[in-house]
Amino acid sequence: MSAADPAPLGTALGTALVTGGTSGIGLAIARGLVARGFGVVATGRERPEAELGERIVFLEADHAAPDAAESVAARLGEPFGPLTALVNNVGRRHNDTIAELDRDSLLETLALNTVSHMLLTSRLAERLGAARGAVVNVSSRLAVVGMAGVSGYAASKGALNAFTVAAAVELAPLGVRVNAVAPGMTKTPLIESWLADQPDPAAAEQEVAGRVPLGRLASPGDIAGAAVFLASPESGYITGAILPADGGYTVS
Structure with a gap:
């Protein structure tokens, strides 16, 4: 199946694994994949x-x-059939300033946000290759845009971007495509909780949305749309791409 001849809507596209797929962006991606024709295995620490x-x-x-x-x-x-997509979504925030960086906390962030994705891709590469499948890594705009107080998180996502392009080249002979989606600030439960804690939540949202050319924060569905595209046959000739889903933030 090529990008020029994608599987029609409604076609069963096999099994997709979404890590951290029980809430927020991960759940939106899982549901988007189902709508496109995949069946999904979603991981989480606790059953929702x-x-x-x-x-x-x-x-x-x-x-x-x-x-x-x-x-x-x-x-x-x-x-739901052969494993055809892996979405490496699970991760954690790291909001320390450089002066506050702690070795153990920093290593935990790198282990979850980067190393866990690398290892899972490694362990599933042959199965994905058998079905000419796709890997989609969930990165961040902060991998390429400087912001105070998030250096640990940004470093973990920058490393994930580097792994994405290297893996795209190495796994291409297996028929496995590797891409990443890089979300901007997204109205997940975590961000909604942060907004609710501000003295004026509406003003706080307006302030951060004002930095985005499209004038609003992303919804989880916005990010899911990009991730589902990268996992699907429609993107069958795309590999090694880091697709911003940030409302134009990184190009403004």
Whole structure:
């Protein structure tokens, strides 16, 4: 199947694995993949109380654990057909200033935001290659735009971008495409909670949205649309790309 001849809507596209796929951007990606024709296995540390939706299977996993990649690869079935997509979404924020950087906390951030994605890609590469599948890494605008107080987080995402382009070249002979989506500030539960804690939530949102050329924060669905495209046959001739989904922030 080539980009010039993508699978039509409604076609079953196999199994996609979405790490951290039970809330926020991850859940929006999982649901977007289902709408496109994938079945999804979504990982999380705890089973969510709310239903994830049809064709989404929960797999318990703590991607911060040293053996997480091996454990997930061993337990990952293919309930909807061959494994055709891996979305490396799970991550954590790191909001220390440079003066506050702590070795242990910094290593935890790098281990989850970068190393866990590298190892899971490694452990699943052959299975993805058998189906000529795709890897989508969830990066950040902060990998390429300087901002005070987020150097640890930015470094982890910058490293993820570097892995994305290197892996795209190395895995191309297997038929595996590797791309990344780089979200801007997105109205996830975490950001909505932050806004709610501000003295004037509406003014705070207006202030941060005012820095974005499109004039608003992203919704999880905005990011999901980009990630689903990169996972789907429509992007079959795209690999090694870092796709900004930031409302024009990084080019303004």
